[in-house]
Amino acid sequence: MLPLTVPFFATIGLAIVGYLLARRRALSVASGDIRVLNALPHQHGLNTALSTLLPPLAVMLTWALAVRIGASRDLVLAPQNPAFTYIALIGLSVTGFVLSLLRISRDFRARNASERWIMALLIFASTIAILTTVGIVLSMVTETYSFFGQYDWRDFFFSTTWSPNFRGGSDLGIIPLIWGTLYISFIALVFAVPVGLFAAVYLSEYASPRMRSIAKPLIEILAGIPTIVYGLFALVTVGPLLRDYFAAPMGLGQSASSVMTAGLVMGIMLIPFVSSLSDDIINAVPQAMRDGSLGLGATKSETIRQVVVPAALPGIVGAVLLAASRAIGETMIVVLGAGAAARLSLNPFEAMTTVTVKIVSQLTGDTDFASPETLVAFALGLTLFVITLGLNVVALFIVRKYREQYE
Amino acid sequence: MSASKHGSLLQTDPHTKKRNAAEKRFRMYGLSAIGIAVIALVILLVSIIGNGASSFRQTYISFPVTINAAEIEAAESALLKTGAYNKIIQTSLLTYLTENDLLQDIPEADAFGMISDEAGATFRRFILADPEAAGTTFQLNLLANGRIDGYFKGRVTAQTALLDQNVTPAQLVLADRLADQGALVKRFNWAFFTNPDASDQRPEAAGLGVAILGSLYMMAVVLCLALPIGVAASIYLEEFARKSWITDVIEVNIANLAAVPSIVYGILGLAIFINFAELNQSSPLVGGLVLTLMTLPTIIISTRASLKSIPPSIRDAALGVGASKMQSVFHHVLPLAAPGILTGTIIGLAQALGETAPLLLIGMVAFVKEYPAAWSPDAGLFGEASTALPVQVFNWTQRSDPAFVERASGAIITLLIFLLIMNALAIFLRKKFERRW
Numbered sequence: 095m096l097p098l099t100v101p102f103f104a105t106i107g108l109a110i111v112g113y114l115l116a117r118r119r120a121l122s123v124a125s126g127d128i129r130v131l132n133a134l135p136h137q138h139g140l141n142t143a144l145s146t147l148l149p150p151l152a153v154m155l156t157w158a159l160a161v162r163i164g165a166s167r168d169l170v171l172a173p174q175n176p177a178f179t180y181i182a183l184i185g186l187s188v189t190g191f192v193l194s195l196l197r198i199s200r201d202f203r204a205r206n207a208s209e210r211w212i213m214a215l216l217i218f219a220s221t222i223a224i225l226t227t228v229g230i231v232l233s234m235v236t237e238t239y240s241f242f243g244q245y246d247w248r249d250f251f252f253s254t255t256w257s258p259n260f261r262g263g264s265d266l267g268i269i270p271l272i273w274g275t276l277y278i279s280f281i282a283l284v285f286a287v288p289v290g291l292f293a294a295v296y297l298s299e300y301a302s303p304r305m306r307s308i309a310k311p312l313i314e315i316l317a318g319i320p321t322i323v324y325g326l327f328a329l330v331t332v333g334p335l336l337r338d339y340f341a342a343p344m345g346l347g348q349s350a351s352s353v354m355t356a357g358l359v360m361g362i363m364l365i366p367f368v369s370s371l372s373d374d375i376i377n378a379v380p381q382a383m384r385d386g387s388l389g390l391g392a393t394k395s396e397t398i399r400q401v402v403v404p405a406a407l408p409g410i411v412g413a414v415l416l417a418a419s420r421a422i423g424e425t426m427i428v429v430l431g432a433g434a435a436a437r438l439s440l441n442p443f444e445a446m447t448t449v450t451v452k453i454v455s456q457l458t459g460d461t462d463f464a465s466p467e468t469l470v471a472f473a474l475g476l477t478l479f480v481i482t483l484g485l486n487v488v489a490l491f492i493v494r495k496y497r498e499q500y501e
Numbered sequence: 502m503s504a505s506k507h508g509s510l511l512q513t514d515p516h517t518k519k520r521n522a523a524e525k526r527f528r529m530y531g532l533s534a535i536g537i538a539v540i541a542l543v544i545l546l547v548s549i550i551g552n553g554a555s556s557f558r559q560t561y562i563s564f565p566v567t568i569n570a571a572e573i574e575a576a577e578s579a580l581l582k583t584g585a586y587n588k589i590i591q592t593s594l595l596t597y598l599t600e601n602d603l604l605q606d607i608p609e610a611d612a613f614g615m616i617s618d619e620a621g622a623t624f625r626r627f628i629l630a631d632p633e634a635a636g637t638t639f640q641l642n643l644l645a646n647g648r649i650d651g652y653f654k655g656r657v658t659a660q661t662a663l664l665d666q667n668v669t670p671a672q673l674v675l676a677d678r679l680a681d682q683g684a685l686v687k688r689f690n691w692a693f694f695t696n697p698d699a700s701d702q703r704p705e706a707a708g709l710g711v712a713i714l715g716s717l718y719m720m721a722v723v724l725c726l727a728l729p730i731g732v733a734a735s736i737y738l739e740e741f742a743r744k745s746w747i748t749d750v751i752e753v754n755i756a757n758l759a760a761v762p763s764i765v766y767g768i769l770g771l772a773i774f775i776n777f778a779e780l781n782q783s784s785p786l787v788g789g790l791v792l793t794l795m796t797l798p799t800i801i802i803s804t805r806a807s808l809k810s811i812p813p814s815i816r817d818a819a820l821g822v823g824a825s826k827m828q829s830v831f832h833h834v835l836p837l838a839a840p841g842i843l844t845g846t847i848i849g850l851a852q853a854l855g856e857t858a859p860l861l862l863i864g865m866v867a868f869v870k871e872y873p874a875a876w877s878p879d880a881g882l883f884g885e886a887s888t889a890l891p892v893q894v895f896n897w898t899q900r901s902d903p904a905f906v907e908r909a910s911g912a913i914i915t916l917l918i919f920l921l922i923m924n925a926l927a928i929f930l931r932k933k934f935e936r937r938w
Contacts, residue, residue, distance in 0.1 A: 395528070
């Protein structure tokens with residue numbers, strides 16, 4: 095990267111000079127009377143600055159990318175003499191500088207010209223979202239591909255044992271991890287969905303504006319708390335509590351980190367998620383439907399149960415799916431609360447592990463990017479990405495479709 | 502079904518009673534759901550604050566120390582410099598203890614063990630910073646060992662000390678005597694915010710200095726990249742893009758990116774920024790880039806919402822007096838939307854500040870004792886190894902000494918205070934500049 099520093103700063107310097115020069119030249123072309131100019135002097139300046147700056151920057155970016163891609167394929171793309179790169183880039187910059195200065199005249203539409211450059215920048219910025227997705231997919235797909243080159247995909251998807259061994263001969267079956275993930279998410283949802291839903295119903299149908307203005311922010315604080323805080327809470331408070339008062343007396347286990355610990359704490363984390371999404375959806379149900387039901391003599395709770403909630407149901411299902419995708423992708427709570435042992439068991443007080451925990455444990459510390467034990471993390475990541483993406487797409491589709499119904 | 506069978510309207514019949522009872526029960530469910538959520542919040546905060554509040558105060562041993570120039574010279578030429586300084590501290594401590602007759606039957610080694618292993622280095626820094634001190638006697642404040650500190654915080658008792666290899670009951674007796682003498686005091690622990698992390702054996706010296714610095718660097722990177730890119734992307738999508746399949750793809754994409762699990766961004770960072778672009782592992786630059794990609798959707802969504810809230814009449818008025826579309830956006834719409842954009846950005850930054858999982862994958866869990874420089878010739882901009890606040894919390898939860906749980910909770914309190922300030926600022930800005938059209 096370093097060889098590009100010199101042309102980078104040279105270009106920026108040239109652009110600043112270009113701005114000042116172009117402004118002066120525009121003024122002198124107009125012989126001091128800017129009314130005769132098609133564009134204002136500073137617009138001429140901006141056009142020259144951007145013409146000097148942007149093309150070399152774009153080339154630098156593409157060039158750096160090409161060199162990197164070349165390096166990863168053992169091709170040496172960079173010329174032996176960096177002076178060549180310097181001259182090419184600075185030459186490009188100077189060309190833009192000179193051409194744009196030469197174009198300055200009374201009739202030159204510098205405003206439109208400079209705005210075309212700005213437009214290019216805006217478009218580039220909005221493609222970054224797409225580039226991110228492409229980056230995510232590409233990085234995971236290539237590594238997963240090389241993982242399946244070393245490890246049979248049938249063993250990965252259908253084996254029920256997970257025992258990585260960095261000396262080789264590991265069993266890398268995803269089933270126990272998926273089981274742990276789903277079990278924990280299930281417990282979290284069993285806790286969060288009723289609580290969140292009832293809270294949303296109460297807040298939107300019963301609560302006075304005063305109570306709503308106090309309770310809603312309080313619940314939403316839960317959403318602003320970082321997950322590492324929940325993780326520590328699970329590790330230090332909830333885990334020992336569940337072990338000492340539930341698991342140990344009932345003879346179900348001696349482990350503080352368990353599916354129950356992680357599930358319960360994750361449930362707390364999801365409450366505001368479920369409640370604020372369902373709150374929006376319940377509020378979107380038209381008042382006329384409620385009035386109709388109340389007018390027929392139904393009580394408020396009957397109206398809610400038989401009219402409002404059924405009308406809002408698709409949206410609520412969408413909210414639950416979004417919450418489920420959150421739960422599946424959650425990392426810190428399970429890293430600190432669920433344990434590291436891959437197990438297929440029904441006992442909720444036993445330590446189990448999840449896909450995300452294993453991604454973290456396979457990729458932290460000294461890792462060798464050629465061994466299947468490390469590469470498996472990318473396959474796990476891809477699986478996770480596909481599952482959550484599927485849930486999100488379905489959920490967003492349902493929520494959006496439902497919203498349109500009443501608008 | 503005649504009305505007479507059911508009695509008078511003034512009397513509620515059993516069926517109505519049942520329905521009213523159901524109504525009441527339903528209300529109770531709703532109330533208790535809110536109650537559960539609020540209680541969970543209270544328990545969470547109480548447990549964290551209860552565990553961590555004590556980390557802001559630390560036990561120090563304070564006693565007079567004498568050192569002369571010859572001793573400094575000898576210590577500086579020794580192979581183990583801090584060891585030599587430790588010796589001087591021990592001699593002074595012994596003198597102090599015998600002068601006040603505090604030692605009595607307690608072995609000397611126990612007395613020495615009460616001072617933190619970090620003391621030699623602290624003393625050396627103190628002497629080197631202030632060479633005038635040579636030859637004089639001055640009062641020195643040194644960190645007490647983590648276990649002694651734990652004794653004054655109720656974590657260690659005489660019973661646990663019997664089973665503990667790192668502390669003896671005799672030390673606790675001596676600690677009580679020193680406390681009576683006023684030589685052992687708890688005071689506000691500034692070092693917790695300025696010290697770097699410390700090894701497993703010296704929890705008393707561990708601090709958040711490097712972590713706070715690293716988090717600040719990353720926030721700087723996120724702010725400098727995510728804000729301009731996010732605003733530019735929102736402007737294009739909201740003001741210029743014509744509805745086509747490409748913009749549809751971008752929009753669906755952004756909505757999905759906002760819901761992608763954060764750990765996936767960590768994998769992306771590892772694969773793209775570290776393995777492919779070969780940027781430095783555990784550097785704030787890579788951390789900041791990953792967090793930038795993560796916060797971009799949040800910023801784009803909130804920026805678009807605030808651009809949307811600016812009425813079209815503003816744009817029309819600007820276009821009407823001859824502004825170009827670009828000018829109407831940059832000169833009129835954007836300044837009016839700025840408060841909303843700022844609020845969204847602060848909330849996005851707060852989210853990024855608390856994020857842990859992706860940073861674990863790009864190597865920020867490493868043990869870092871040197872303060873990272875913002876720029877260095879070897880590592881470039883923000884390229885030196887660093888750690889971050891939430892990652893430091895995770896790091897401390899992985900240590901065996903229970904004193905680190907206190908530290909981790911203290912670090913979380915610090916993190917939550919930062920978040921509180923940011924969110925309060927966002928709410929303040931929104932309240933102050935919010936405009937209804």
